[in-house]
Amino acid sequence: MGKTLYDKLWDAHVVDTRDDGTSLLYIDRQLLHEVTSPQAFEGLRIAGRKPWRIAANLATPDHNVPTSAAERTQGINGIADPVSKIQVQTLDDNCNEFGVMQFAMGDQRQGIVHVVGPEQGATLPGMTVVCGDSHTATHGAFAALAHGIGTSEVEHVLATQCLLQRKMKNMLVQVNGKVGPGITGKDIVLHVIGVIGTAGGNGCAIEFAGEAIRDLSMEGRMSVCNMAIEAGARVGLVAVDEKTIDYLKDRPFAPKAEQWQQAVDYWRTLVSDADAQFDKVVEINASDIEPQVSWGTSPEMVVPVSGKVPALAQAKSDVQRKDWQRAYEYMGLAPEQSIESIQLDRVFIGSCTNSRIEDIRAAAAVAKGRKVASSVKQAMVVPGSGLVKAQAEAEGLHEVLLEAGFEWREPGCSMCLAMNADRLGAGEHCASTSNRNFEGRQGFGGRTHLVSPAMAAAAAIAGHFVDVRTMVEEA
């Protein structure tokens, strides 16, 4: 019987399998950031343990870093919040003490860990990649077996270069046919989550396949895999093709010279076999997908922009009915209210889901020659890394955005989770290109609506949600 891509990646990394079916899995790359690593380093120190292979680790601060240029010019000392400052300083100290490669504040390569890894070629097909962050699923776009782990596991990987794992189930999400113009990877993945639910992928590694996925750029595929976790799956995967290989060529940590060809030959095998068996298969028609907007407090509470907040009668169970009632109240929305009637207070374009060059280009294309609505208090664009920022500036995108009334910030996680100063006020509605619309996620009482970068830019211009395809046609 054939193997799935996940089977192949798994088999290539098993060091040992125990009687009860748990395996010791070898980890090729660990990415570290300031929030989930301090206790892991502390654990090593207390136990007197040495890292197993320190050169397999790459660190960068992202969650806490300020995004205002004024604070950033002074490096760590410029962080106004004293608690955030200690955490970023602790990462810096740990990297120095243990000899971890770090892209520190002030280094142009600093950025959101899930943007930085692929950008540097530190994420490669066929690798196992872990990070103390659930959005590590992002790296699966490169046919790497990548998933988020807790801090105890970060310590375990530092000390042993291995992780104790039980093999997940194989799930295939096949997106057939082509998406219409203006439909992005973000819309595809939000639609999928709407169909299968936030627990739809629990216990599974999801492989995204089909023509609509093949048509996506690597950036688009990263957006899709990034949100596998919002469908409950720790792992999202896309098979290797020419786009994968082209993206990686000449990246700083990609193999060079004769190893490049050797690697490429191996990477081309990283696809599911034609006769591979999946435990679960979901088929989606790409042509059904419209621009998506989340209305509630879970990513599965999502509808097309032309749609309405669902009525209670549409709920599938008592538990869901209660969830929806709570969500109406928290979001300040009425059942059957049209999505286009939702007025926005703030707009956030950024996060590990949507802060890559293609995302900034999409936002700028909508913003060009237009102005942010006066009713919108703030519309911010936060590039995913210093290199994305530099690229966007080389293309003049920052000028287009600034001219339209957007703020152009320094790289970091920013308002996706509001650990720094970028956050929503209570009751404020935000069109956000991030990945979670949980209660309080972007600030206490804040109301998040998940959308693509083009949809967020369109909402900033209109002051309310609008189908971006109508604006692009106008232009």
Place this chain on the structure above:
Amino acid sequence: MKAFTVEQGIVAPMDRANIDTDMIIPKQFLKSIKRTGFGPNLFDELRYLDVGQPGMDNSKRPLNESFVLNQPRYQGASVLLARENFGCGSSREHAPWALDDYGFRAVIAPSFADIFYNNCFKNGLLPIVLDDAIVDQLFSEVAATEGYQLTVDLSEQVVVTPGEERFAFEVDAFRKHCLLNGLDDIGLTLQEADKIKNYEQQRKAVTPWLFADV
């Protein structure tokens, strides 16, 4: 890690699905570089009426009296009862740290998010999956009886009600062994150091670029 053998304790019911880790411990508390002290901020946004920040004196903050953990009948609870997909979202281990620091030893739900489920076992906290119908029954019994307690016996893999009903649950043999004995799994993995080294040598011969230094 502390061992888990048998726990008998008061059950606190949280009747909602998809309780996410942002809800369990909001992001502003993740700035700590310690593993302890998160208990007073467990479910912070639901538990208090004001906006919590690190360093506040939590004993002086206004409580949301209707929240389950603030009700007198659930004081001292050590078993949390919830609905499906408990612990979804962020991988933050601060979530099980906060539950543990508050005093919970076990969480019962029809399903758990994978990363949270895994993180629990690293911290002596036992996540227990029971069928929807059983969870429904437990919610009814908790509501009906003040001071309702359950007994969780890990070695027998059973939850026992005050009426002596016994509900069996599944747990991986290795995780059970570690939890029963309070074993640190790094030490156990390092006993297999030779196997890890062998793997590295074989793999280096086939895919040498994976071993390049960053």
